[in-house]
């Protein structure tokens with residue numbers, strides 16, 4: 566290791582890890598990525614990307630490749646399943662209000678483009694290297710071990726290793742993902758199967774359609790279906806429902822996922838209470854993309870960096886799902902992870918730019934990273950609150966009043982001023998440089 570400059574090791578080449586590598590690279594910070602698998606983990610399916618996350622991808626130079634590979638839209642509609650009335654329209658994106666449209670695309674597409682960009686930038690990614698533990702942390706560096714027994718040293722180590730994070734064990738021993746007693750059943754079907762009127766098919770997101778998409782179709786006390794186009798032309802939609810799951814199902818997800826006929830039955834539960842579009846959607850769901858996703862989340866952590874850990878030197882941090890895996894209902898998991906990655910790199914970049922010796926002291930680093938954690942945690946706490954509101958309306962038995970309780974003008978999750986946030990972070994860290 567060249568000890569005259571900072572070098573950052575990233576554990577995990579998933580969505581967070583690859584975004585962080587690109588963001589650090591943009592700040593002129595040397596970085597290496599270590600991934601346990603032979604390729605980034607792709608659990609399949611699609612992602613709903615909102616302006617806050619998309620703006621990060623734009624700054625990282627990959628949005629321009631993504632928006633041609635997914636469904637671009639501005640609004641999500643909540644529709645009353647009984648009357649067909651649109652109860653609520655939420656702007657998830659749009660050029661006028663947000664400067665960028667919302668996008669739904671396959672997870673593998675985002676991973677592919679992030680990976681292509683890291684190759685282009687010459688950022689080293691080491692596959693088949695599984696992190697096992699931190700060996701030591703000093704005022705200058707951190708040393709860790711891989712499953713093959715080898716060790717490496719860097720100035721900083723960032724755990725971007727997902728909900729089942731091993732790096733997290735060092736910062737929050739004993740914290741495990743919590744089962745939310747809910748699961749989503751997800752499938753992909755041709756849009757033609759919905760049998761929408763021809764005019765609707767031409768412009769799926771148009772508010773004057775009878776069934777505008779993406780849409781949440783809500784039947785009070787019964788539940789909600791979500792239908793969302795996920796290809797550029799909109800010729801394929803993701804369909805999903807949320808179901809309460811007993812504690813007994815915990816740990817049996819592989820078996821449940823393998824029983825596709827049982828999943829189909831879960832899909833069809835109460836489908837007759839919904840409009841024809843939903844009944845058409847669940848009539849036949851191809852096994853290939855039919856999956857069950859249990860909701861797990863990480864309990865709120867006090868510590869995302871080792872700055873506050875007993876004996877810690879602030880040389881280890883976590884972000885993305887490792888730090889705050891969110892329930893999927895608000896669709897902010899990866900969007901918040903991209904915010905984490907981008908602001909982390911900006912904060913570190915400012916610190917280095919401001920310190921004449923190019924290498925911040927331990928004290929400067931600790932204060933700055935802790936300040937970054939508080940800044941990020943405040944955003945994530947608000948998203949958790951939003952998740953609770955979303956769950957209320959999607960679950961069977963939701964009281965009527967909650968269906969329309971949310972403020973339809975809300976747009977705070979999609980708005981973030983990265984520079985202002987980072988300036989605030991640096992000021993509250995109050996580091997003397």
Ligand SMILES: Cc1cc2nc3c(=O)[nH]c(=O)nc-3n(C[C@H](O)[C@H](O)[C@H](O)COP(=O)(O)OP(=O)(O)OC[C@H]3O[C@@H](n4cnc5c(N)ncnc54)[C@H](O)[C@@H]3O)c2cc1C
Nearest residue numbers: 577579580581601606613696726727885886897898899900
């Ligand atoms: C069904 C479902 C739908 C979702 N839909 C959305 C959505 O629409 N919008 C949204 O914003 N979010 C969504 N999310 C959440 C989103 O998937 C996560 O927030 C996101 O994947 C987090 O990225 P990550 O990089 O932190 O973790 P991961 O994607 O889990 O990546 C972690 C990486 O670390 C690697 N790794 C793990 N352990 C080690 C180790 N010991 N050593 C080295 N490498 C290791 C893994 O192999 C993996 O490549 C959804 C989640 C689910 C389950």
Ligand SMILES: *[C@@H]1O[C@H](CO)[C@@H](O)[C@H](O)[C@H]1NC(C)=O
Nearest residue numbers: 567569570571572593594595
């Ligand atoms: C980054 O690594 C390259 C190649 O290993 C080296 O030439 C360069 O000096 C390093 N830069 C910093 C800031 O460490």
Ligand SMILES: *[C@@H]1O[C@H](CO)[C@@H](O)[C@H](O)[C@H]1NC(C)=O
Nearest residue numbers: 566568703704705706707718
């Ligand atoms: C790590 O830091 C310690 C103490 O600051 C130093 O003695 C050691 O040489 C450093 N290790 C590497 C590999 O740079």
Ligand SMILES: *[C@@H]1O[C@H](CO)[C@@H](O)[C@H](O)[C@H]1NC(C)=O
Nearest residue numbers: 764765768770771772773774
């Ligand atoms: C939506 O459809 C209506 C009726 O077909 C049309 O007049 C209108 O221009 C469309 N709106 C948009 C934003 O395309």
